[in-house]
Amino acid sequence: MTWIDYIGFGEHGRGVLLIYAALMTLGVTLAAMVVGAIFGALVAWGKLSQSRIGRIAGDAYTTVFRGVPELLVIYLVYFGGSQAVTAIGGWLGSEGFLGLPSFIAGALAVGIICGSYQAEVFRGAYLAILPGELDAARSIGMSKMLRFRRIIIPQVMRFSLPGLGNVWQLSLKDSALVSVTGLAEIMRVSQTSAGSTKQFFLFFIVGGVLYLVLTTLSDRVLGFFERRVAKSFRGSIGRA
Secondary structure, three states: OOOOHHOOOOOOOHHHHHHHHHHHHHHHHHHHHHHHHHHHHHHHHHHHHHOHHHHHHHHHHHHHHHHHOOHHHHHHHHHHHHHHHHHHHOOOOOOOOOOOOOHHHHHHHHHHHHHHHHHHHHHHHHHHOHHHHHHHHOOOOOOHHHHHHHHHHHHHHHHHHHHHHHHHHHHHHHHHHHHHHHOOOHHHHHHHHHHHHOOOOHHHHEEEEEEHHHHHHHHHHHHHHHHHHHHHHHHHHHHH
16 A cells, blocks of 8 residues: 555545544644633732632633643543532443543643643733723713723734744644544544554654644634734724
8 A cells, every 4th residue: 555545535444534534633732722711801900809719710821721731630630520520420320431521621721821822821810901081981980891891802912922823733732642542633533544554654744734734724714813903993994
């Protein structure tokens, strides 16, 4: 068999598995970004609040999850989550070991990690808002919720977009570590295909190329949105 046969779509090819793995990588990264946005927003709110407990908790979160290895967090979430699910199942009358689904464990673990980075991105974006804009909103009687919806959220999203793009690229590469849970993403499929065919060099090169394709396409998409947001902002300034 030639290398084309190995990565093709024939009877013995791995093409379909590789495409599925690329889609799975995108899926787990997207889910992780959503989880990270939730954690990141809460942590940023805590670090920006007047509450000393909120600031301490936020600092502890970002310090811990930016300081410990990503693989350790994945192991803790996967095996610790599986133990918790098994214990809950035992209370409900289930017998035996109940494993946490690999996709959920991977998305949650990577999400917790990227949440620590998103928190700093959101915090920096909030601090970039001109104080005069918020003062003007207060002076005309805007409520806190209205200021949050009309001023804070749009401005934070605009300022945080470049940083979130970097977090996306980081999470896309971190998703390779989720292969230890058995999830059939690019790294896992490349590893199993290399082991079954003994074509280690070929499949690891193909896996690397797939990651490069995804990161390059992501960079183009993110750049497009950044230009659109910047153009929209310049247009709003011109109309003002």
